[in-house]
Amino acid sequence: MKTVFHPANERGHNDIGWLKANFSFSFGPYHNPEKVHFGALRVLNDDTIGEGMGFGSHPHDNMEITTIVLEGAVEHKDSMGNKGIIKPGDVQVMSAGTGVVHSEYNPSQTEPAKALQIWVFPKVRNIQPRYDQKNFTEVMVQNQFTTMISPVKSDDTLWLNQDTTFSQGKFDAGQTVDYTIKTAGNGAYIFVIEGDVNIAGTALNKRDAIGVYDTEEFTIETNSESRILIIEVPML
Template identity: 55%
Template structure:
């Protein structure tokens, strides 16, 4: 088993007033040659957008883009005619494929929206662009791994063009579970949304990220009430 720890205070940071963003991997003005990606996981941005503000229409292609709100409401529009509003408990996915232009803004004019923006390299290029969103029940991640994303449209959660599986958890203090890697050769990047845990023998706390690979499973032990996002992705592109 191999691991790499990215402590919360080592992330890139940009505060534009309307946008306060932390970058786990190189993005925009934060460029770190040692932190470009973890396997197929290319971007993990922890964003807070002020009320009434947002990202204007901009293009993407050949990337799988996942948005996970943590609080507040996020509004999406794109040039394919899709329009959605997502909040905590929802997951949005966009396969950019041959190209799509979209905007993301805070649906509220007064309250900030906090969300994770995640990019994953696809295993198929130039697919037809696609948009989807789903709502997930909080009770289904209490002391268990709740699957929110997979490669299979018939499996639980949204799906993307990659052999990736995402899970959310809400673990009580003292709860322990074993994560089983879904596909041989994949690695798992664990992002601590809140709390404290020992994962694969490594103590972690809020907003730390831990990459784990060269293993088929690893233990997760919550030392306090802990919320996690586990992103399993191929390690080779």
């Protein structure tokens, strides 16, 4: 097993008033040649968006984009005609493919929104752009991981144009959880949304992350109530 540890306090930062962003990988004004990507995982931005503010219409192409709202809400509009509100419990996916234009705003005038935006390199370039959204609140089970995105199309999960699996779970303190890699050869990037855990001999706290690869499985031990996101991706 090989690992790479990304402490929260070593992420890139950008504060422009209405947007406070933390970058796990090089993005925008932040560039670190040692943190460009983890396998096919290119971006993991931890954003706080001010009341009534957001990202105006802007283009993307050939990228698989996922939004997970942690607090508040994000309003999405795009050139495919999609419009909707993403709330906690929802996961939004968008294959930019040949090209799409979209905007993302915090619709609340009284509360900030907190969201993770995650980009994964596509498996096939220049596909038809697509959008999907699903709420997982009712299927989440305490002390278990729930698969939210899978490389196999299913009514139970969302799908991205890549051999990637996104799983999330909430755990009590004192849990020992074994995770088996779903796609042979993939690595896993584990992001601690909340809590205090141990993985592969490394202690992780809130917003710390660790990449694990060259292994078929690993174990997570929780020291406190924890919320954990696992992004499994091909190692490029």
